[in-house]
Amino acid sequence: MKTRAPQKRRLQTRARLLSEAEKIVTTQGYSALRVEDVVAQAGVAKGTLFSHFKDKDGLLAVLIGARVMEDLEKMETLPPPTSVDDLIQKLEPCLSFVAQDRVIFDVLLRYSGSTGSEVNEVVTESFVRQITLFARWLGQMQQVQKIRDDAPAEVLAEGIQAFLNHVLALWFCAEHANDDSPAKALAPLLQVWLKPQA
Amino acid sequence: MKTRAPQKRRLQTRARLLSEAEKIVTTQGYSALRVEDVVAQAGVAKGTLFSHFKDKDGLLAVLIGARVMEDLEKMETLPPPTSVDDLIQKLEPCLSFVAQDRVIFDVLLRYSGSTGSEVNEVVTESFVRQITLFARWLGQMQQVQKIRDDAPAEVLAEGIQAFLNHVLALWFCAEHANDDSPAKALAPLLQVWLKPQA
DNA sequence: CAGATATATTGACCGTGGTCAGTTTAATTT
DNA sequence: AAATTAAACTGACCACGGTCAATATATCTG
Numbered sequence: 001m002k003t004r005a006p007q008k009r010r011l012q013t014r015a016r017l018l019s020e021a022e023k024i025v026t027t028q029g030y031s032a033l034r035v036e037d038v039v040a041q042a043g044v045a046k047g048t049l050f051s052h053f054k055d056k057d058g059l060l061a062v063l064i065g066a067r068v069m070e071d072l073e074k075m076e077t078l079p080p081p082t083s084v085d086d087l088i089q090k091l092e093p094c095l096s097f098v099a100q101d102r103v104i105f106d107v108l109l110r111y112s113g114s115t116g117s118e119v120n121e122v123v124t125e126s127f128v129r130q131i132t133l134f135a136r137w138l139g140q141m142q143q144v145q146k147i148r149d150d151a152p153a154e155v156l157a158e159g160i161q162a163f164l165n166h167v168l169a170l171w172f173c174a175e176h177a178n179d180d181s182p183a184k185a186l187a188p189l190l191q192v193w194l195k196p197q198a
Numbered sequence: 199m200k201t202r203a204p205q206k207r208r209l210q211t212r213a214r215l216l217s218e219a220e221k222i223v224t225t226q227g228y229s230a231l232r233v234e235d236v237v238a239q240a241g242v243a244k245g246t247l248f249s250h251f252k253d254k255d256g257l258l259a260v261l262i263g264a265r266v267m268e269d270l271e272k273m274e275t276l277p278p279p280t281s282v283d284d285l286i287q288k289l290e291p292c293l294s295f296v297a298q299d300r301v302i303f304d305v306l307l308r309y310s311g312s313t314g315s316e317v318n319e320v321v322t323e324s325f326v327r328q329i330t331l332f333a334r335w336l337g338q339m340q341q342v343q344k345i346r347d348d349a350p351a352e353v354l355a356e357g358i359q360a361f362l363n364h365v366l367a368l369w370f371c372a373e374h375a376n377d378d379s380p381a382k383a384l385a386p387l388l389q390v391w392l393k394p395q396a
Numbered sequence: 397c398a399g400a401t402a403t404a405t406t407g408a409c410c411g412t413g414g415t416c417a418g419t420t421t422a423a424t425t426t
Numbered sequence: 427a428a429a430t431t432a433a434a435c436t437g438a439c440c441a442c443g444g445t446c447a448a449t450a451t452a453t454c455t456g
Binding site (some may be wrong): 201202204205207208211242243244245246249 | 404
Binding site for chain 1 (some may be wrong): 307308309310348349353357359361367370387390391394
Protein backbone atom coordinates (compact mmCIF):
# COMPACT_ATOMS: atom_id res chain seq x y z
CA MET A 1 0.00 0.00 0.00
CA LYS A 2 1.99 2.94 -1.30
CA THR A 3 0.74 6.39 -0.33
CA ARG A 4 2.73 9.32 -1.51
CA ALA A 5 2.42 12.87 -0.33
CA PRO A 6 0.02 14.98 -2.41
CA GLN A 7 1.81 16.75 -5.20
CA LYS A 8 1.99 20.49 -5.64
CA ARG A 9 -0.55 20.65 -8.43
CA ARG A 10 -3.13 19.00 -6.23
CA LEU A 11 -2.67 21.46 -3.42
CA GLN A 12 -3.01 24.33 -5.84
CA THR A 13 -6.20 22.89 -7.26
CA ARG A 14 -7.66 22.46 -3.82
CA ALA A 15 -6.74 25.98 -2.88
CA ARG A 16 -8.36 27.31 -6.04
CA LEU A 17 -11.54 25.37 -5.38
CA LEU A 18 -11.74 26.69 -1.85
CA SER A 19 -11.04 30.27 -2.80
CA GLU A 20 -13.62 30.30 -5.59
CA ALA A 21 -16.15 28.65 -3.31
CA GLU A 22 -15.48 31.27 -0.69
CA LYS A 23 -16.00 34.04 -3.22
CA ILE A 24 -19.41 32.63 -3.97
CA VAL A 25 -20.57 32.21 -0.40
CA THR A 26 -19.46 35.68 0.60
CA THR A 27 -21.21 37.31 -2.31
CA GLN A 28 -24.28 35.14 -2.62
CA GLY A 29 -24.56 33.21 0.62
CA TYR A 30 -23.97 29.60 1.54
CA SER A 31 -27.19 28.21 0.16
CA ALA A 32 -26.45 29.72 -3.24
CA LEU A 33 -23.33 27.65 -3.71
CA ARG A 34 -23.50 25.39 -6.80
CA VAL A 35 -20.87 22.80 -7.50
CA GLU A 36 -20.93 23.61 -11.22
CA ASP A 37 -20.23 27.26 -10.56
CA VAL A 38 -17.31 26.45 -8.31
CA VAL A 39 -15.62 24.15 -10.80
CA ALA A 40 -16.30 26.52 -13.70
CA GLN A 41 -14.70 29.44 -11.91
CA ALA A 42 -11.84 27.31 -10.69
CA GLY A 43 -11.29 25.99 -14.20
CA VAL A 44 -11.46 22.30 -13.37
CA ALA A 45 -13.80 19.45 -14.14
CA LYS A 46 -16.59 18.47 -11.83
CA GLY A 47 -15.06 15.15 -10.92
CA THR A 48 -12.03 16.93 -9.57
CA LEU A 49 -14.05 18.63 -6.88
CA PHE A 50 -15.36 15.30 -5.69
CA SER A 51 -11.88 13.86 -5.52
CA HIS A 52 -10.99 16.65 -3.12
CA PHE A 53 -14.18 16.67 -1.06
CA LYS A 54 -16.49 13.81 -0.23
CA ASP A 55 -19.52 15.76 -1.40
CA LYS A 56 -20.85 19.29 -1.54
CA ASP A 57 -21.37 19.28 2.22
CA GLY A 58 -17.75 18.28 2.65
CA LEU A 59 -16.65 21.40 0.81
CA LEU A 60 -19.07 23.53 2.81
CA ALA A 61 -17.84 21.96 6.01
CA VAL A 62 -14.33 23.18 5.31
CA LEU A 63 -15.51 26.71 4.62
CA ILE A 64 -17.83 26.79 7.60
CA GLY A 65 -15.33 25.13 9.88
CA ALA A 66 -12.74 27.75 9.02
CA ARG A 67 -15.22 30.50 9.66
CA VAL A 68 -16.21 29.05 13.04
CA MET A 69 -12.56 28.75 13.93
CA GLU A 70 -12.13 32.49 13.44
CA ASP A 71 -15.00 33.17 15.79
CA LEU A 72 -13.51 30.81 18.32
CA GLU A 73 -10.14 32.48 18.18
CA LYS A 74 -11.75 35.78 19.03
CA MET A 75 -13.75 34.20 21.81
CA GLU A 76 -10.69 32.61 23.30
CA THR A 77 -9.10 35.99 23.81
CA LEU A 78 -12.13 37.17 25.76
CA PRO A 79 -12.22 37.09 29.55
CA PRO A 80 -14.50 34.41 30.99
CA PRO A 81 -18.12 35.54 31.33
CA THR A 82 -19.13 37.05 34.63
CA SER A 83 -22.78 36.06 34.43
CA VAL A 84 -25.18 34.01 32.42
CA ASP A 85 -26.29 37.08 30.51
CA ASP A 86 -22.69 37.90 29.77
CA LEU A 87 -22.18 34.36 28.57
CA ILE A 88 -25.08 34.66 26.18
CA GLN A 89 -23.72 37.91 24.90
CA LYS A 90 -20.39 36.26 24.17
CA LEU A 91 -22.16 33.39 22.42
CA GLU A 92 -24.11 35.74 20.23
CA PRO A 93 -21.67 36.05 17.28
CA CYS A 94 -21.56 32.28 16.83
CA LEU A 95 -25.30 32.10 17.07
CA SER A 96 -26.04 34.80 14.56
CA PHE A 97 -23.54 33.39 12.11
CA VAL A 98 -25.31 30.05 12.10
CA ALA A 99 -28.73 31.69 12.13
CA GLN A 100 -28.04 33.46 8.87
CA ASP A 101 -28.43 30.34 6.74
CA ARG A 102 -30.02 26.97 7.19
CA VAL A 103 -27.30 25.06 5.39
CA ILE A 104 -24.76 26.23 7.94
CA PHE A 105 -26.87 24.71 10.66
CA ASP A 106 -27.37 21.49 8.71
CA VAL A 107 -23.70 21.05 7.93
CA LEU A 108 -22.62 21.74 11.49
CA LEU A 109 -25.20 19.38 12.88
CA ARG A 110 -24.14 16.65 10.48
CA TYR A 111 -20.42 16.87 11.09
CA SER A 112 -20.03 18.36 14.52
CA GLY A 113 -20.28 15.35 16.74
CA SER A 114 -18.18 13.01 14.69
CA THR A 115 -15.22 12.03 16.81
CA GLY A 116 -12.61 12.53 14.17
CA SER A 117 -13.82 9.68 11.99
CA GLU A 118 -12.85 11.63 8.89
CA VAL A 119 -9.38 12.99 9.21
CA ASN A 120 -8.75 16.60 8.40
CA GLU A 121 -12.28 17.48 9.32
CA VAL A 122 -12.18 21.09 10.35
CA VAL A 123 -15.66 21.05 11.71
CA THR A 124 -14.89 18.27 14.14
CA GLU A 125 -11.89 20.16 15.37
CA SER A 126 -13.91 23.33 15.87
CA PHE A 127 -16.53 21.38 17.72
CA VAL A 128 -14.04 19.99 20.19
CA ARG A 129 -12.47 23.37 20.59
CA GLN A 130 -15.81 24.99 21.32
CA ILE A 131 -16.70 22.46 23.97
CA THR A 132 -13.31 22.91 25.55
CA LEU A 133 -13.70 26.66 25.65
CA PHE A 134 -17.18 26.40 27.15
CA ALA A 135 -15.93 23.97 29.77
CA ARG A 136 -13.10 26.31 30.70
CA TRP A 137 -15.43 29.27 31.03
CA LEU A 138 -17.93 27.33 33.07
CA GLY A 139 -15.23 25.93 35.31
CA GLN A 140 -14.09 29.43 36.08
CA MET A 141 -17.62 30.60 36.70
CA GLN A 142 -18.11 27.71 39.06
CA GLN A 143 -15.08 28.74 41.06
CA VAL A 144 -16.45 32.19 41.68
CA GLN A 145 -19.90 30.82 42.50
CA LYS A 146 -21.56 32.37 39.47
CA ILE A 147 -23.18 29.11 38.45
CA ARG A 148 -24.03 25.73 39.92
CA ASP A 149 -21.14 23.46 40.76
CA ASP A 150 -23.01 20.23 41.38
CA ALA A 151 -22.19 18.99 37.89
CA PRO A 152 -18.92 18.79 35.93
CA ALA A 153 -18.23 21.77 33.72
CA GLU A 154 -17.98 19.40 30.75
CA VAL A 155 -21.57 18.27 31.20
CA LEU A 156 -22.75 21.84 31.53
CA ALA A 157 -20.82 22.69 28.37
CA GLU A 158 -22.50 19.88 26.50
CA GLY A 159 -25.84 21.23 27.63
CA ILE A 160 -25.03 24.61 26.17
CA GLN A 161 -24.36 22.94 22.83
CA ALA A 162 -27.71 21.24 23.06
CA PHE A 163 -29.52 24.46 23.84
CA LEU A 164 -27.73 26.36 21.11
CA ASN A 165 -28.88 23.81 18.58
CA HIS A 166 -32.35 23.83 20.06
CA VAL A 167 -32.91 27.55 19.71
CA LEU A 168 -31.42 27.48 16.23
CA ALA A 169 -33.77 24.68 15.21
CA LEU A 170 -36.71 26.70 16.48
CA TRP A 171 -35.40 29.74 14.68
CA PHE A 172 -35.39 27.96 11.34
CA CYS A 173 -38.76 26.36 11.91
CA ALA A 174 -40.48 29.64 12.70
CA GLU A 175 -38.94 31.20 9.58
CA HIS A 176 -41.14 34.21 9.17
CA ALA A 177 -42.70 34.99 12.52
CA ASN A 178 -39.35 35.07 14.31
CA ASP A 179 -39.78 38.28 16.18
CA ASP A 180 -36.46 38.29 17.97
CA SER A 181 -33.08 36.65 17.72
CA PRO A 182 -32.26 33.09 18.78
CA ALA A 183 -30.26 34.57 21.64
CA LYS A 184 -33.48 35.76 23.24
CA ALA A 185 -34.85 32.24 23.38
CA LEU A 186 -31.62 31.01 24.87
CA ALA A 187 -31.72 33.10 28.03
CA PRO A 188 -34.46 31.37 30.03
CA LEU A 189 -33.10 27.92 29.21
CA LEU A 190 -29.55 28.74 30.23
CA GLN A 191 -30.71 30.40 33.43
CA VAL A 192 -32.49 27.23 34.44
CA TRP A 193 -29.61 25.08 33.25
CA LEU A 194 -26.84 26.98 34.98
CA LYS A 195 -28.49 28.54 38.01
CA PRO A 196 -31.03 26.25 39.63
CA GLN A 197 -32.68 27.89 42.61
CA ALA A 198 -33.85 24.78 44.38
CA MET B 199 -61.68 33.20 -4.52
CA LYS B 200 -63.74 30.03 -4.72
CA THR B 201 -62.41 27.05 -2.83
CA ARG B 202 -64.36 23.87 -3.11
CA ALA B 203 -63.96 20.79 -1.02
CA PRO B 204 -61.54 18.23 -2.49
CA GLN B 205 -63.33 15.76 -4.66
CA LYS B 206 -63.46 12.05 -4.00
CA ARG B 207 -60.95 11.11 -6.67
CA ARG B 208 -58.35 13.36 -5.07
CA LEU B 209 -58.78 11.79 -1.67
CA GLN B 210 -58.42 8.35 -3.17
CA THR B 211 -55.26 9.34 -4.98
CA ARG B 212 -53.79 10.78 -1.82
CA ALA B 213 -54.66 7.66 0.11
CA ARG B 214 -53.05 5.49 -2.56
CA LEU B 215 -49.88 7.57 -2.53
CA LEU B 216 -49.64 7.33 1.24
CA SER B 217 -50.31 3.63 1.37
CA GLU B 218 -47.75 2.82 -1.33
CA ALA B 219 -45.23 5.07 0.35
CA GLU B 220 -45.85 3.33 3.63
CA LYS B 221 -45.30 -0.06 2.00
CA ILE B 222 -41.93 1.10 0.81
CA VAL B 223 -40.75 2.53 4.11
CA THR B 224 -41.81 -0.51 6.08
CA THR B 225 -40.06 -2.90 3.74
CA GLN B 226 -37.01 -0.85 2.79
CA GLY B 227 -36.74 1.93 5.34
CA TYR B 228 -37.37 5.64 5.18
CA SER B 229 -34.17 6.61 3.41
CA ALA B 230 -34.92 4.17 0.60
CA LEU B 231 -38.07 5.99 -0.40
CA ARG B 232 -37.93 7.28 -4.01
CA VAL B 233 -40.61 9.53 -5.41
CA GLU B 234 -40.56 7.69 -8.73
CA ASP B 235 -41.21 4.37 -7.03
CA VAL B 236 -44.13 5.76 -5.08
CA VAL B 237 -45.87 7.22 -8.12
CA ALA B 238 -45.15 4.14 -10.21
CA GLN B 239 -46.71 1.83 -7.65
CA ALA B 240 -49.59 4.19 -7.06
CA GLY B 241 -50.17 4.43 -10.79
CA VAL B 242 -50.08 8.21 -11.06
CA ALA B 243 -47.78 10.76 -12.64
CA LYS B 244 -44.98 12.38 -10.74
CA GLY B 245 -46.55 15.80 -10.78
CA THR B 246 -49.55 14.45 -8.95
CA LEU B 247 -47.49 13.63 -5.92
CA PHE B 248 -46.19 17.16 -5.75
CA SER B 249 -49.69 18.56 -5.97
CA HIS B 250 -50.53 16.56 -2.86
CA PHE B 251 -47.34 17.17 -0.90
CA LYS B 252 -45.04 20.17 -0.96
CA ASP B 253 -42.01 18.01 -1.54
CA LYS B 254 -40.63 14.60 -0.69
CA ASP B 255 -40.08 15.68 2.90
CA GLY B 256 -43.70 16.73 3.07
CA LEU B 257 -44.78 13.22 2.22
CA LEU B 258 -42.32 11.77 4.70
CA ALA B 259 -43.54 14.18 7.34
CA VAL B 260 -47.04 12.79 7.06
CA LEU B 261 -45.83 9.21 7.41
CA ILE B 262 -43.48 10.00 10.24
CA GLY B 263 -45.97 12.23 11.99
CA ALA B 264 -48.56 9.47 11.95
CA ARG B 265 -46.05 7.04 13.34
CA VAL B 266 -45.02 9.40 16.12
CA MET B 267 -48.68 9.93 16.95
CA GLU B 268 -49.08 6.22 17.57
CA ASP B 269 -46.17 6.26 19.98
CA LEU B 270 -47.66 9.26 21.74
CA GLU B 271 -51.02 7.61 22.14
CA LYS B 272 -49.36 4.71 23.88
CA MET B 273 -47.35 7.02 26.07
CA GLU B 274 -50.41 8.98 27.07
CA THR B 275 -51.97 5.89 28.56
CA LEU B 276 -48.91 5.31 30.72
CA PRO B 277 -48.75 6.52 34.32
CA PRO B 278 -46.47 9.49 34.90
CA PRO B 279 -42.84 8.51 35.50
CA THR B 280 -41.78 8.02 39.09
CA SER B 281 -38.15 8.91 38.56
CA VAL B 282 -35.78 10.29 35.98
CA ASP B 283 -34.69 6.80 35.03
CA ASP B 284 -38.30 5.81 34.62
CA LEU B 285 -38.84 8.86 32.45
CA ILE B 286 -35.95 7.87 30.22
CA GLN B 287 -37.33 4.38 29.94
CA LYS B 288 -40.67 5.76 28.81
CA LEU B 289 -38.94 8.00 26.29
CA GLU B 290 -37.00 5.11 24.83
CA PRO B 291 -39.48 3.96 22.14
CA CYS B 292 -39.61 7.43 20.61
CA LEU B 293 -35.87 7.67 20.75
CA SER B 294 -35.14 4.37 19.12
CA PHE B 295 -37.68 5.01 16.40
CA VAL B 296 -35.93 8.20 15.40
CA ALA B 297 -32.51 6.65 15.86
CA GLN B 298 -33.23 4.03 13.25
CA ASP B 299 -32.87 6.39 10.30
CA ARG B 300 -31.30 9.77 9.74
CA VAL B 301 -34.06 11.07 7.51
CA ILE B 302 -36.55 10.67 10.32
CA PHE B 303 -34.43 12.92 12.46
CA ASP B 304 -33.99 15.44 9.66
CA VAL B 305 -37.66 15.64 8.85
CA LEU B 306 -38.69 15.98 12.47
CA LEU B 307 -36.11 18.66 13.07
CA ARG B 308 -37.22 20.58 10.01
CA TYR B 309 -40.93 20.54 10.71
CA SER B 310 -41.24 20.10 14.43
CA GLY B 311 -40.99 23.64 15.67
CA SER B 312 -43.12 25.28 13.02
CA THR B 313 -46.05 26.83 14.79
CA GLY B 314 -48.70 25.60 12.46
CA SER B 315 -47.56 27.67 9.52
CA GLU B 316 -48.60 24.89 7.18
CA VAL B 317 -52.03 23.69 8.01
CA ASN B 318 -52.69 20.02 8.31
CA GLU B 319 -49.10 19.43 9.33
CA VAL B 320 -49.16 16.26 11.34
CA VAL B 321 -45.64 16.71 12.58
CA THR B 322 -46.40 20.07 14.12
CA GLU B 323 -49.37 18.59 15.87
CA SER B 324 -47.33 15.70 17.23
CA PHE B 325 -44.69 18.12 18.41
CA VAL B 326 -47.17 20.16 20.40
CA ARG B 327 -48.70 17.02 21.79
CA GLN B 328 -45.35 15.70 22.90
CA ILE B 329 -44.44 18.91 24.69
CA THR B 330 -47.82 18.91 26.38
CA LEU B 331 -47.38 15.35 27.57
CA PHE B 332 -43.89 16.04 28.88
CA ALA B 333 -45.10 19.12 30.70
CA ARG B 334 -47.91 17.15 32.30
CA TRP B 335 -45.57 14.41 33.44
CA LEU B 336 -43.05 16.87 34.79
CA GLY B 337 -45.72 18.85 36.57
CA GLN B 338 -46.85 15.74 38.34
CA MET B 339 -43.30 14.80 39.22
CA GLN B 340 -42.79 18.26 40.63
CA GLN B 341 -45.80 17.86 42.88
CA VAL B 342 -44.40 14.73 44.46
CA GLN B 343 -40.96 16.30 44.78
CA LYS B 344 -39.30 13.93 42.36
CA ILE B 345 -37.72 16.74 40.39
CA ARG B 346 -36.88 20.42 40.80
CA ASP B 347 -39.76 22.84 40.99
CA ASP B 348 -37.89 26.11 40.60
CA ALA B 349 -38.77 26.26 36.92
CA PRO B 350 -42.05 25.88 35.06
CA ALA B 351 -42.78 22.40 33.80
CA GLU B 352 -43.06 23.80 30.27
CA VAL B 353 -39.49 25.01 30.32
CA LEU B 354 -38.28 21.70 31.65
CA ALA B 355 -40.25 19.97 28.92
CA GLU B 356 -38.61 22.12 26.28
CA GLY B 357 -35.25 21.15 27.69
CA ILE B 358 -36.07 17.50 27.30
CA GLN B 359 -36.78 18.13 23.63
CA ALA B 360 -33.44 19.83 23.31
CA PHE B 361 -31.60 16.96 24.97
CA LEU B 362 -33.43 14.36 22.91
CA ASN B 363 -32.32 16.07 19.74
CA HIS B 364 -28.84 16.47 21.12
CA VAL B 365 -28.26 12.80 21.85
CA LEU B 366 -29.79 11.87 18.53
CA ALA B 367 -27.48 14.26 16.70
CA LEU B 368 -24.51 12.70 18.46
CA TRP B 369 -25.82 9.26 17.62
CA PHE B 370 -25.89 9.99 13.91
CA CYS B 371 -22.52 11.68 13.94
CA ALA B 372 -20.79 8.79 15.61
CA GLU B 373 -22.37 6.41 13.08
CA HIS B 374 -20.18 3.39 13.51
CA ALA B 375 -18.53 3.64 16.90
CA ASN B 376 -21.84 4.09 18.69
CA ASP B 377 -21.23 1.77 21.56
CA ASP B 378 -24.59 2.12 23.24
CA SER B 379 -28.01 3.56 22.57
CA PRO B 380 -28.89 7.24 22.58
CA ALA B 381 -30.84 6.64 25.77
CA LYS B 382 -27.57 5.98 27.60
CA ALA B 383 -26.24 9.39 26.70
CA LEU B 384 -29.46 10.98 27.81
CA ALA B 385 -29.32 9.90 31.44
CA PRO B 386 -26.55 12.14 32.82
CA LEU B 387 -27.94 15.19 31.06
CA LEU B 388 -31.46 14.70 32.32
CA GLN B 389 -30.27 14.05 35.83
CA VAL B 390 -28.47 17.38 35.87
CA TRP B 391 -31.39 19.08 34.14
CA LEU B 392 -34.12 17.78 36.40
CA LYS B 393 -32.42 17.15 39.72
CA PRO B 394 -29.85 19.82 40.58
CA GLN B 395 -28.17 19.12 43.89
CA ALA B 396 -26.99 22.61 44.69
C1' DC C 397 -77.88 19.68 -22.36
C1' DA C 398 -74.26 22.90 -23.72
C1' DG C 399 -71.10 25.86 -22.42
C1' DA C 400 -68.30 27.76 -18.64
C1' DT C 401 -65.34 27.19 -14.82
C1' DA C 402 -62.90 24.99 -11.21
C1' DT C 403 -60.25 20.84 -9.93
C1' DA C 404 -57.19 16.98 -10.82
C1' DT C 405 -53.75 14.76 -13.33
C1' DT C 406 -50.16 14.28 -16.81
C1' DG C 407 -45.39 13.61 -18.41
C1' DA C 408 -41.78 15.91 -20.94
C1' DC C 409 -38.38 18.71 -19.20
C1' DC C 410 -34.93 20.87 -16.10
C1' DG C 411 -31.34 21.64 -12.34
C1' DT C 412 -28.10 19.83 -9.67
C1' DG C 413 -25.31 16.56 -7.09
C1' DG C 414 -22.54 12.71 -7.76
C1' DT C 415 -19.95 8.63 -10.48
C1' DC C 416 -16.35 6.37 -13.01
C1' DA C 417 -13.86 4.43 -17.12
C1' DG C 418 -10.64 6.63 -19.53
C1' DT C 419 -6.85 10.12 -20.35
C1' DT C 420 -3.17 13.17 -19.03
C1' DT C 421 0.55 14.39 -16.08
C1' DA C 422 4.03 13.56 -12.73
C1' DA C 423 7.22 10.62 -10.16
C1' DT C 424 10.10 6.10 -10.09
C1' DT C 425 12.56 2.49 -11.77
C1' DT C 426 15.65 0.05 -15.03
C1' DA D 427 15.92 8.20 -21.91
C1' DA D 428 12.55 4.77 -22.18
C1' DA D 429 9.43 2.03 -19.64
C1' DT D 430 6.55 1.57 -15.60
C1' DT D 431 3.61 2.86 -12.10
C1' DA D 432 1.01 5.96 -9.40
C1' DA D 433 -1.49 10.36 -8.88
C1' DA D 434 -4.47 13.89 -10.79
C1' DC D 435 -7.84 15.27 -13.66
C1' DT D 436 -11.65 14.90 -17.24
C1' DG D 437 -16.39 15.10 -18.92
C1' DA D 438 -20.02 12.24 -20.59
C1' DC D 439 -23.33 10.08 -18.02
C1' DC D 440 -26.71 8.87 -14.41
C1' DA D 441 -30.13 9.40 -10.45
C1' DC D 442 -33.39 11.81 -8.47
C1' DG D 443 -36.25 15.67 -6.92
C1' DG D 444 -39.05 19.07 -8.55
C1' DT D 445 -41.71 22.27 -12.30
C1' DC D 446 -45.33 23.67 -15.33
C1' DA D 447 -47.96 24.28 -19.65
C1' DA D 448 -51.15 21.29 -21.44
C1' DT D 449 -54.89 18.00 -20.98
C1' DA D 450 -58.65 15.51 -18.82
C1' DT D 451 -62.24 15.19 -15.58
C1' DA D 452 -65.56 16.87 -12.59
C1' DT D 453 -68.94 20.55 -11.03
C1' DC D 454 -71.78 24.42 -11.72
C1' DT D 455 -75.10 27.61 -14.26
C1' DG D 456 -78.46 29.24 -17.34
